[in-house]
Amino acid sequence: MSSLFPALTGGPAERPALCFGERSLTYAGLAGAAGALAARLPRGGRVAVWATPVLETAVAVVAVLQAGAAAVPLNPKSGEKELGHILADSAPELVLAAPGDELPPPLRGVARVDVDADLRGAGPAAPAPASDADAEDPALIVYTSGTTGPPKGAVIPRRALATTLDALADAWRWTGDDVLVHGLPLFHVHGLVLGVLGPLRRGGSVRHLGRFSPQGVARELNDGATMLFGVPTMYHRIAQALPDDPELAKALGGARLLVSGSAALPVHDHERIAAATGRRVIERYGMTETLMNTSVRADGEPRAGTVGVPLPGVELRLVEEDGSVIASRDGETVGEIQVRGPNLFTGYLNRPDATAAAFTADGWFRTGDMAVRDPDGYVRIVGRKATDLIKSGGYKIGAGEIENALLEHPGVREAAVTGEPDPDLGERIVAWVVPADPQSPPGAEELADHVARRLAPHKRPRVVHHLATLPRNDMGKIMKRSLSRD
Ligand code: MCA
Numbered sequence: 208m209s210s211l212f213p214a215l216t217g218g219p220a221e222r223p224a225l226c227f228g229e230r231s232l233t234y235a236g237l238a239g240a241a242g243a244l245a246a247r248l249p250r251g252g253r254v255a256v257w258a259t260p261v262l263e264t265a266v267a268v269v270a271v272l273q274a275g276a277a278a279v280p281l282n283p284k285s286g287e288k289e290l291g292h293i294l295a296d297s298a299p300e301l302v303l304a305a306p307g308d309e310l311p312p313p314l315r316g317v318a319r320v321d322v323d324a325d326l327r328g329a330g331p332a333a334p335a336p337a338s339d340a341d342a343e344d345p346a347l348i349v350y351t352s353g354t355t356g357p358p359k360g361a362v363i364p365r366r367a368l369a370t371t372l373d374a375l376a377d378a379w380r381w382t383g384d385d386v387l388v389h390g391l392p393l394f395h396v397h398g399l400v401l402g403v404l405g406p407l408r409r410g411g412s413v414r415h416l417g418r419f420s421p422q423g424v425a426r427e428l429n430d431g432a433t434m435l436f437g438v439p440t441m442y443h444r445i446a447q448a449l450p451d452d453p454e455l456a457k458a459l460g461g462a463r464l465l466v467s468g469s470a471a472l473p474v475h476d477h478e479r480i481a482a483a484t485g486r487r488v489i490e491r492y493g494m495t496e497t498l499m500n501t502s503v504r505a506d507g508e509p510r511a512g513t514v515g516v517p518l519p520g521v522e523l524r525l526v527e528e529d530g531s532v533i534a535s536r537d538g539e540t541v542g543e544i545q546v547r548g549p550n551l552f553t554g555y556l557n558r559p560d561a562t563a564a565a566f567t568a569d570g571w572f573r574t575g576d577m578a579v580r581d582p583d584g585y586v587r588i589v590g591r592k593a594t595d596l597i598k599s600g601g602y603k604i605g606a607g608e609i610e611n612a613l614l615e616h617p618g619v620r621e622a623a624v625t626g627e628p629d630p631d632l633g634e635r636i637v638a639w640v641v642p643a644d645p646q647s648p649p650g651a652e653e654l655a656d657h658v659a660r661r662l663a664p665h666k667r668p669r670v671v672h673h674l675a676t677l678p679r680n681d682m683g684k685i686m687k688r689s690l691s692r693d
């Protein structure tokens with residue numbers, strides 16, 4: 208297929224492509240650094256990337272794609288159990304990391320290549336290796352949680368990256384003149400695909416904050432950045448900071464586009480931001496497996512509480528429990544969102560069972576998200592089919608994997624995990640634990656540390672309740688709804 212990044216070969220050589228704090232690379236610099244690295248990579252294999260929020264991560268992923276291989280971005284805060292699973296499942300040939308990064312024990316058996324992002328003065332840029340990659344070849348393997356068991360690797364082909372980024376360019380009038388600012392992690396679709404590969408496909412620039420803060424956003428937007436991407440927690444923190452921060456209000460007021468996604472942005476935060484800045488945040492809706500499905504368009508009505516209309520090329524329908532399609536757009540009838548189109552993944556790595564279950568017989572992907580459709584086609588997400596999926600800070604977290612981790616703690620006899628509303632995180636993780644010894648139950652901090660060490664810090668329970676027994680129905684199944692209501 209044609210290049211994913213035309214600007215690397217025929218574009219604005221001296222325009223900044225990537226900027227991480229004080230460190231940046233022009234298109235010529237990126238072509239040189241990624242080209243030199245790509246020449247050292249296996250064709251068509253899988254290459255893990257230690258995805259810290261630094262310049263090297265972006266160079267590494269571009270190089271892997273240039274080489275026609277698939278990148279497996281790793282959360283650098285993954286605990287040993289999670290990392291061990293991802294490595295065993297994806298079996299990468301190499302791991303790419305920034306020089307000096309210390310990699311944890313599960314990665315020590317994988318051959319390591321350091322990423323040299325600073326090739327200035329190293330002579331003429333190395334030519335990008337000719338990649339004869341096919342559109343259906345895997346580009347990324349992104350791990351995403353399900354309701355039970357360990358995360359699954361979503362295999363995202365090159366065609367899906369190109370399709371979704373070009374559809375967003377259409378919806379958002381996104382061009383090479385845009386300068387994007389964000390502080391999203393680089394091991395998920397939002398920060399990596401939209402936030403890094405998006406600007407590079409357009410021939411524009413991204414400025415990554417390293418770590419999100421409202422002040423960092425204000426600084427960059429007041430210094431020429433045109434777009435902001437964030438999860439609702441980030442916009443919530445911006446909304447909280449706005450009343451005391453005129454620079455932030457000015458910055459957001461001057462932005463061309465403010466985009467929120469990964470979870471629902473509460474209408475209250477929409478309204479506070481609009482009142483303080485005169486600008487409306489627009490929402491788009493996507494998933495790791497589908498990339499982007501819908502968006503409020505830059506030239507459309509920015510209706511708070513909706514995720515807009517299907518993107519070009521995406522077919523979307525609402526379906527009843529019995530599989531019948533909801534034809535009416537009455538803004539009231541709730542159905543599951545199903546999507547079809549070239550933006551979709553090809554399947555879960557090593558999991559044909561899960562892949563088959565995710566699609567209908569005629570190729571529609573079951574998102575598990577419940578929605579209604581307004582008469583003019585706008586989609587409003589109203590909930591999720593599975594109560595065992597929790598969205599916290601924009602991260603999707605399966606209750607089952609946390610329950611399994613808790614059960615591995617010697618002080619825990621039984622465990623159930625639920626999500627409850629949280630003004631900052633959207634939902635917070637709550638653990639309901641029957642202690643092995645009621646006289647000395649494990650403390651909340653101890654259990655949070657245990658989960659953070661085994662899985663990842665964002666999967667740690669924020670609240671722990673101790674119970675004598677878990678409520679179960681006649682079949683022995685834990686009644687989570689009654690837990691949350693207690
Ligand atoms: C606290 N910390 C701990 C512990 N307690 N670490 C280990 N063990 C503990 N017991 C540390 C944390 O690691 C973190 O460290 C710091 O304390 C604060 O943690 P926390 O409060 O959890 O988070 P936060 O820093 O306040 O993060 C909020 C956030 C984050 C920045 C909004 O949730 C975030 O980046 N969310 C983005 C999620 C995302 O990109 N989702 C996209 C997937 P330290 O400060 O050192 O880090 S969805 C997707 O891709 C689809 C396609 C879509 O639609 O977009």
Ligand code: AMP
Pocket residue numbers: 351352396467468469470471472490491492493494495496514574576588591598601602603
């Ligand atoms: P992930 O599996 O981490 O990629 O998360 C995908 C899920 O995030 C979707 O299935 C939705 O539940 C949720 N999501 C993404 N964007 C939005 C949005 N704008 N509004 C509501 N939910 C969203």
